[in-house]
Amino acid sequence: MAAPINKQFKLAARPVGLPKRSDWSYEETPAPEPKDGELLVKVHYISLDPAMRGWMNAGRSYIRPVEIGEVMRAGTVGEVVASRHPEFPVGEFVSGTQGVQSYAICDGRNLMKIDPKAAPLPKYLNALGMPGMTAYFGLLDVGQPKAGETVLVSAASGAVGQAVGQIAKLKGCRAVGIAGGAEKCEYAVKELGYDACIDYKRGPIFPGLAQHCPDGVDVYFDNVGGDILDAVLTRIRMRARIVICGAISQYNATSAIQGPKNYMSLLVNRARMEGMVVFDWAPRYGEALQQMSQWMAQGKLKSREDVVEGLEHFPETLLKLFSGENFGKLVLKV
Numbered sequence: 001m002a003a004p005i006n007k008q009f010k011l012a013a014r015p016v017g018l019p020k021r022s023d024w025s026y027e028e029t030p031a032p033e034p035k036d037g038e039l040l041v042k043v044h045y046i047s048l049d050p051a052m053r054g055w056m057n058a059g060r061s062y063i064r065p066v067e068i069g070e071v072m073r074a075g076t077v078g079e080v081v082a083s084r085h086p087e088f089p090v091g092e093f094v095s096g097t098q099g100v101q102s103y104a105i106c107d108g109r110n111l112m113k114i115d116p117k118a119a120p121l122p123k124y125l126n127a128l129g130m131p132g133m134t135a136y137f138g139l140l141d142v143g144q145p146k147a148g149e150t151v152l153v154s155a156a157s158g159a160v161g162q163a164v165g166q167i168a169k170l171k172g173c174r175a176v177g178i179a180g181g182a183e184k185c186e187y188a189v190k191e192l193g194y195d196a197c198i199d200y201k202r203g204p205i206f207p208g209l210a211q212h213c214p215d216g217v218d219v220y221f222d223n224v225g226g227d228i229l230d231a232v233l234t235r236i237r238m239r240a241r242i243v244i245c246g247a248i249s250q251y252n253a254t255s256a257i258q259g260p261k262n263y264m265s266l267l268v269n270r271a272r273m274e275g276m277v278v279f280d281w282a283p284r285y286g287e288a289l290q291q292m293s294q295w296m297a298q299g300k301l302k303s304r305e306d307v308v309e310g311l312e313h314f315p316e317t318l319l320k321l322f323s324g325e326n327f328g329k330l331v332l333k334v
């Protein structure tokens with residue numbers, strides 16, 4: 001029986017600004033056979049995340065950059081189709097970081113077994129995957145919300161924002177979102193349970209902040225940076241906590257990154273701004289997965305995925321993240 005064909009996207013050049021198709025090389029080769037202690041995973045779904053843009057840049061970061069000629073790093077869920085590893089028999093479903101390809105050889109490290117009967121596979125790339133882990137630890141460990149406080153979340157309908165708002169409500173907080181467009185704001189309020197959502201596409205968000213956060217903001221979970229972060233800094237309360245999870249407004253900048261102009265508000269309000277990278281909580285992923293799964297089974301946690309089919313569409317699909325075109329967690333179906 002002939003080996004299955006492995007389709008791969010490899011990084012061909014460091015992008016300047018928005019990535020373009022010529023920054024990738026597409027290859028088709030026979031999928032390798034596993035050696036002792038290895039397994040072959042057939043990738044079913046690939047997670048597309050804003051962080052991927054940073055991984056394409058050279059230079060020091062929280063994780064090494066993807067090298068030129070290397071398969072593009074990405075979170076995945078898939079099925080074990082060949083195995084010489086005692087802990088991962090054929091038929092097992094796993095999540096990991098197998099990259100933008102249709103098959104991957106693994107040694108079992110950094111793989112997590114998942115149950116496709118408990119939830120649809122794309123959920124393991126969203127609320128039950130890295131975005132959910134990010135929301136859980138970023139809000140609860142870094143943001144440290146208390147019942148009755150106001151939690152403000154940018155990119156409220158996005159992969160991480162969806163979960164942050166719902167967890168904030170589960171902890172007894174007032175949750176206010178920021179999203180782009182009336183449809184996303186309506187979804188945040190009616191489906192996710194946000195108390196209010198500010199549409200940044202309608203203009204400056206200052207009036208919305210004054211209306212929906214009249215007493216100020218206790219916890220701001222920031223996924224976008226830029227002008228929105230600056231605006232929020234003018235509304236923070238005493239001892240506020242600002243969680244820096246991402247800054248998607250800056251990822252494709254071709255000039256110097258825009259830093260916060262209103263940072264003196266941190267001093268005046270004795271506030272704390274702290275960056276978070278979910279990998280720091282890897283030893284506790286099981287704890288978060290158990291709690292998030294329980295909330296989902298109880299109907300207390302929803303997640304929405306924007307699934308695009310076809311590995312060959314990867315370069316163009318990735319760009320949906322930066323135009324705000326995606327609605328929910330962006331996932332590529334292989």
